[in-house]
Amino acid sequence: MSRKNVIEVRNVTMRFGGVTAVSELDMDIEQDSIVGLIGPNGAGKTTVFNVLTGFYRPTEGEVVFAGRRITGMEPHKICSLGMARTFQNIRLFYNETALENVMIGRHVRRSGHWWGAVLGLPGTMREEKNIRKSALELLDRVGLAAHAHEAASALPYGAQRRLEIARALATEPSFLLLDEPAAGMNPQESLELMNFIRQIRDEFHLTILLIEHDMKVVMGVCEHIWVLEYGKLIAEGNADAIRSNPRVIEAYLGEDVNHAAD
């Protein structure tokens, strides 16, 4: 493998008081890959996401992203370096329209200042127009153009999920973290989601890390999978290796994976 690593997690441990949520985690994620992080409930998957995106400062260890050490950096700085995420429980700006949600994502890449908007300086106004235009394009690409002017809270569930991804894409990330993107979807929708994830990877040149409970999605789309249990890495490898790993079957997958394989 000659591909470059986008993110390197080195020996990360995260403790909350006496509880060790993640211990001694090592992860290297290659560029342009789609990889998964799985594990039973409470295994520490979302904690890993929060460490990567800067919400938690790990107790030990470090995270290197795009060649820079990002441990202890604030979330908005990490975002400007090219990392974006979605949330397990959708967190949209519900009072705003779908279009405004995506436009907010564009903010991190803008160069104008607020007084430019107040005075109506041509440069700022042009930028404002471009933000609106590119946000509309992005909505179009995720199939939400018809909902552009609807309040985010009024969108159906599946559309809210896609809007959250579109909003993340608006920040022009190189690395995208999806926290349970298939939660609450029926098999048909999950299938569409898999195609959608591959499609955005190719179109936006992304590396994608996803947390998912839907084994069909994980096995179908991920090139490499890490398995967490009680904050410890118990296995890693491609879908076949994980599927046949006895520890994983014992700890977590059990019968499910056999169904998925059928």
Place this chain on the structure above:
Amino acid sequence: MKSSTAPLSASTSRALTIAAAALLFLFLWWADGSMAEDLGLSFLPEPLNGYEVQILNLVAVYGILAISLNIIYGFTGMFSLGHAGFMAIGAYVSAICVLTPDQKEMMWIIDEILPSLAALHTPFWFSVILGGIVATLFALVIGIPVLRLGGDYLGIATLGFSEIIRVLIVNATPITNGSLGIKGIPSHTDLFTSFLWLIIVVFCTVRLLSSNFGNVLKAVRDDEIAAQVMGINVFHAKLFSFCLGAFLAGVGGALLGNLLTTIDPKMFTFLLTYNILMIVVAGGLGSITGSIIGSVIITVLLEWLRVVEEPLNLGFIEIPGIPGMRMVVFSVCLLIIILYRREGIMGMREITWNGIAAFLSRLGRKKENRA
């Protein structure tokens, strides 16, 4: 829900806005009685009397103050109760600037005024802007530590700040003339000035809030965590909004001082913040037009309700006037607004020319259908 098709073009909307502003100034020209004088027209209806002009002035000043609090509370979601403090700063800075050295020498009787301040004498417009700037500086100093607090804690911290400012004003006699206050401020705030400031403030805030910078503030209000993930420096956004609100509060306070011609520390108690907060909440948190409508309704209602304090003759029974009665009726009105329209008169919506056009066309269609 917003309609996706805008019935009016941007240039039509702009023309309508300019026309409305022109109409407003035509009205003000008549209202303060200078139209009849300037044009020598005797057939014009009687202009408004001084009392009514004062109410109109208050509407404009309260409009500015309501917008300033709305930026902080309604658009960025920071529950700030420090408004009276910022207004006091603006009012005092402006008053000290516009008074002549002679006046100041006569008025400061407890302590001599600081010589550097005594010599200060600036034009009115400059004093208003300076009032805003000094209020912003205070907001910056107070904002950096307290804006890390959220929700109710921020409210209490800013409330404390406002009280500190008041106590400082009482005790810093060489600067503020202490509890005696400042009298004889030239009444610079006439109808044109107050409404010109209101229009400038509305224009600038609408420009800002309808741009993506406005979206960013709303994002911070709706979900701070998601905003951080979107690369927004939440602390900067909050500090910006807090300072902008403080600037406009300082400007509003300066205009108020020059309108009432007398200021003293007792004026800037929590009650003043509460009045502004009431306008913002009744008008609609997160709506500029709501703030304007709120300031019109509440200012006018408060004055108009004075009739209930007068002795009332119902023919068979005579009710003596009860002082303070209007506040009871007024509070009941507020209760009704909050009970039946919890989000205020406008909610988060705005009245726009497009909205009006859509409404009119719907009305027209309904009529056609009936016919």
